[in-house]
Amino acid sequence: MFSFFKSRRKSEQYEMIDQNVLEENISQSRSSSDSQSSVVFEDIENYTNKSKETKNDFYNDPIFHSILSRYKNQGIKKSIISIISIVFVLLWIIGVIVYSQLSPKQLLNKTKWQTNIKLFGQNITLNEYNSQFKNITFDNWRNGDYMTYQESITWLTPEQYPSGNSGGYYITPRKDQFLLKQINTDFEDIIINSRKFPYKNNFFHISDIIINPSKSIEELNNNHIIVSDKLAQWRHSTFALYWLYNPILATYTPIQPPNVETNVLEKLHFAEFSPDGNTVAFAFEHNLFVHDVSTGEVHQITNDGSTNIFNGKPDWVYEEEVTANDRMIWWSPDSSKFIFVKLNDTNVQSVDIDYYIKQNTEIGMQYEQSNEKQYKNLNQYPIKTSLKYPKPGTNIPIVSIYTYDVKSKKVESLxxxxxxxxxxxxxxxxxxxxxxxxxxxxxxxxxxxxxxxxxxxxxxxxxxxxxxxxxxxxxxxxxKPINLAANGGYIDNCFENGNNYICLFDKAASAEPKIFNKYPTISEGIYNNQHNCIYFLTSAKSAMDSHLIGVNINTNEYIEYTSLNEDGYYSTKFSKNGQFLSLKYNGPNQPWQRLISMTELHEQEKEHVEHTILEQPIINFMDKSLKNLENTNIPTTTFNEIKLEKEDISISIKTIFPPGFNPEFKYPLLVHAYGGPGSQTVQKQYDLGFLDVASSTLNSIIFVIEPRGTGGKDWKFKSYANNNIGYWEPRDIKLITSEFISANKFIQKNKVAIWGWSYGGFTTLKTLEFDNGEIFKFGVAIAPVTNWLFYDAIYTERYMNKPQDNPSYNVAQISKVENLKNIKNFLIMHGSADDNVHVQNSMWLMDKLNLANIHNYEFHLFPDNDHNINYHNGNSFVYKKMLNWLQNNFSS
Structure with a gap:
């Protein structure tokens, strides 16, 4: 299907490598200069050819005779020259052997490209290895050289289309401009020409634009919202400046709460248009306001906002575990009113987070800007912040719901x-x-x-x-989001026979929906009002695949827009009316992105749909991605399902083999763990990332295992996590790893390591604890949960109930720390300002290690870093530190 891509991913029994493309790339890059000696012959040949172009014959050239005489007349015998040459070659081979720490037999075998191996009883075709090519490297990865380019598409609504056109969208390219485009045409127009704009003797940097929802974008006398100078607060929320931008006047008017100082611009939590574009609702210091676009009048809706009261804005735990959004406000379709949530955190306990390095303006954790004084850009005292953070069994936020009427300006409790x-x-x-x-x-x-x-x-x-x-x-x-259908109906996800399916409710008060249960769904449902069709993604082929399906509401006829007979992981971004689609093929081969008119697909016969999709132009600069990988040895990745016969379940596995893999050698094994309930890390996506870099750098096999309780499969598989956090993850990981090692002689049993981040850090430590040094000799845990009593209540109680109702909390912690003595070495890394998994987790564990007199570990603290560890070079450092640490331990 995708034979023209340079393949790097192999899945199950399919051999998906494109040998023709690889051989063509290799033949173009190869020359006669394959070794040091061939360079000499190449130079002589070049000199000979050059001499033939001159009037004098080559043999009459005085330079030639000068060189020839050195060997003819100096009395050096051929036998001596031969002996010297042999000695030189032997010394060179010995030097290479010493340098590479390989045996002579291994060195000779290394020159042979092993094209096929067997894994889990299946034939695997390896990516070609060429000693003249370079392997993927850490520095190139960090530089973004292996990144798959994609266009960020924001579809216009029919109300926003330029007159007479449809399929409009805008993009933010790598340049400063915001561009308006139209699907699969050459049309292009500039919305904003520069990311910088002046206001009162200062310059501001545009990060985003929110197009007026009710008017054509070509209408110049219009207002859009501009976002500038963002400061991240938590995962989704930010502090930022918001402006009303008028294209015809080229003016930027700040959206501000009333009664602010004239020369001060206050950053807001968010700002958004009403559906008719006449009103902007925004939040500032946990209070809600409305701004009349035509008059500029600002009205304050709530007055009780504080560190304890959140109006229209989620607190930390709601944002992280419930809404995945920075606001809790919903406009009615006719713009006459909106509903908002008030969260009362008065009885929610706080966690204090100190900052030692960051300046006031860099800290988004605060509700208001800090008044701490600084001495020459130095914090003489740490900047103290406080975070409302409910933990299991403690008070959580209290929800109340209110309506606001725009015309009467009244607020009423629901x-x-x-x-x-x-x-x-x-x-x-x-x-x-x-x-x-x-x-x-x-x-x-x-x-x-x-x-x-x-x-x-x-x-x-x-x-x-x-x-x-x-x-x-x-x-x-x-x-998954709820989406509206025709005549007051809506589309949602429903449960039936162990799976989630797309379902249609014909009205708001309906209790019994129509369920489309041929294909389980892993996405929201998108409604196309023109063709009365619902689109969704399914994992029907396997838990590692994602394919696009359509179903006609009237006839129940299904269409596979991407074939379930082929491996593939697709993602979609539909226009609001479902008539246009940005379709991304994410793997297992080189990704592409195409823009699709669904009307065009509906006009095709079923058997021609996929061909029509592939006829559309690729828009994501795939040629640049391929260019960056020329003359590069890349690891080989396989995807498999391992059946556990006794339990009648299967475990998803991803395996990465280093460049030049030879089954006759012995390799270290590095297992990557996550394992969180309902999560999924093994997907057939092309992801040339850190795991591939680790495989190449460490010359190691990488193993990723999806234990029981994770997502992608049915609820029977996921429900293993219920009341069992920390139980099945280490057992499945140890079982699969030990079976893999037993079945394959190419694993160095004394060089087996496991690593993970966040929940994966917890899984890593639980696996080391459970394994007791039998299989795993090394481990790296980054920002790990070590005791689930320390994590937030909504996430933890979702799977474990309240602590007083579940004795399994004793299992959901690193309890048998004495078992960690039996591994060779382990490493823990954590950010001091982690708002998600607090550094308390690592401090608690290290106290346990001290009490147990355990010394075989190292700890690295990243000052002022949050859960992502990306402040002051932290993100690069944490990965490099892990690679160096593993390399040192694998070499010992």
């Missing part, structure tokens, strides 16, 4: 007398289905009891409720 979920319920999702009906999805604090409710007028009605754990052994977590 009264819900249903107490089925308790006072500490969680609001997971909400949407206006129409102008009168507001749909909500709520759970109890442990995410086990689920309720679907509708607010209409002044009443809240519970449509359905059930016990999620009792129904399918699962839990409720961050949800």
């Amino acid at each position: 009264s819900d007398k249903d107490k089925t979920l308790g006072d500490e319920f969680i609001l997971y999702q909400a949407i206006w289905v129409d102008n009168d009906n507001f749909l909500m999805k709520q759970t109890d604090r442990t995410s086990k009891l689920f309720a679907r409710k509708v607010f209409n007028g002044n009443e809240v009605t519970r449509i359905e409720s059930f016990n999620v754990t009792g129904k399918y052994g699962g839990w409720v977590e961050k949800m």
Whole structure:
């Protein structure tokens, strides 16, 4: 299917390498200069050819005779020359052997390219290895040389289209301009010419643009929102300046709360248009405001915002575990009102985070700018911040819901007398289905009891409720978006027979949906109103694949837009009306991105749909990605499913072989672990990243294992994590790893390591603890959870319930620390300002290690770094440190 791509990924029994392309690239790069000796012959040949071009014959050239006489007349015998040459070659070989630490037999075998090996009983075709090419390197990876280029597409709505056109979108290219484009045409226009603009003797840097939702983008007398000077707060939220931009006047008017100082610009939490574009709602210091675009009038809606009260904005735990967004405000379709959430964190306990290096302006953790004084850009005292962070069994935020009427400017509480979920319920999702009906999805604090409710007028009605754990052994977590369908209906995900499927509710108050259950879904459903069709992604081929499916609502006819007969991991970004698509093929081969008109696909016969997709132009600079990989040896990656016969389940595996892999050699093994409930790390994506770099740098095999409880499969597989955090992960990882080592003689048993980050750090330590030095000799845990009593309540109780209700919390910690004595060495790294997995986790563990008199570990602290460890070169350093540490231990 994708034979013209340079292949690097192999999956299951398929041999997907493109030998023709590889051989063509290699033949173009090879010359007669394959060795030092060939350079001499090449120079002589060049000189000979050059001499033939002159009038004098080569043999009459005086320079030639001068060189010839040295060997003819100086009395050196041929036998002596031969002996000297042999000695030189032997010394050269010995030097190479010593340098490479390989035996002569290994060195000779190294020159042979091993094209096929067997793994898990299947034939694997390796990527070609050429000794004249370079291997992938850490520095090139950090430089972005292996990055797969993609275009960031933002589709316009039909209201925003230029007149007479459709399929419009805008992009932010690598240059300063914001460009307006149209699908698969040469049309291009400039929305904003430069990322910098002046205001009152200062320059500001544009990071984003929010197009007015109600008017054509070509209408010059229009207003858009410009975002500038962002400062990250948490994973999604930021502090930023927001401006109303008028294209015809080229003016930038700051959106600000009333009564601010004239010469001071305050950063807001967010700003967004109403659907009609006439009003902007924004949040500042946890209060809500509305700005009338036509008059410039600003009205303050709430006055109680503080470090304890969040109006229209999620606190840390809601943003991280529930909304995955920076706001909790929903406009009605007619723009007459909106609903917002007030989170009360008064009884939620705080965690203090100190900053030792960062300046005031660099710290987004604060609710307000710090007043701490600095001495010559030095913090004489740490800057102290406080974070509301509920932990298991402690108080969580209390939710209350309000409506705001734009015309009357009245705020009213939404009264819900249903107490089925308790006072500490969680609001997971909400949407206006129409102008009168507001749909909500709520759970109890442990995410086990689920309720679907509708607010209409002044009443809240519970449509359905059930016990999620009792129904399918699962839990409720961050949800896929709800999307609207025709005639007041909406599309959601529903559970049936152990899987999630796309379902259609015909109205807000419907309790029984129509379920499309031929293909399990792993995405939201997108509705195309023109063709009455729903699109979604499925893992029907395997847990590691993602394919695009369409279903006609009236006929129940399904279309595979990407063939389930082929390996592939696709992602989609549809326009709001479902009529245009940015389709990304993410692997296992070289990724591409195409823009698709769904109308064009619907006009094709089923058998021609995929061909029509591949006829569309590629827009993601794939040729540049391929160019960067020319003359480069890249590791070989395989994907497999390992069946555990006794449990009747299968485990997803990814294996990476280093360049030039030879099954006759012995290699270190590095296992990468994550294992969080419902998570997924093994997917058939082309990802030439750190794991490939580690394989190449360490000349090591990399193993990635998806243990029980993770995602991509049905709820039977995921439910193993219920009340069992820390139990199945180490057992599955040890079992699969030990079986792999036993079945393959090319593993150095004394050089087996495991590493992970965050939940993966916890899994790493639990595996080392459980293994007791039998299989794993080394480990690296980055920002690890070490005791789930330290992590946030909503995430932890989702899988473990409250501590007082579940004795398994004793398993969900690193408890048998004495077992860590039996491994050779392990490394722990953590950021001091980690707002997610607090450094308390590592401090608690090191105290346990000290008490147990354990010395075989190292610890590295990154000052002022959060969970990503990316401050002051931290992100590069943490990976380089791990590589060097592993290399030293593998060499010892």
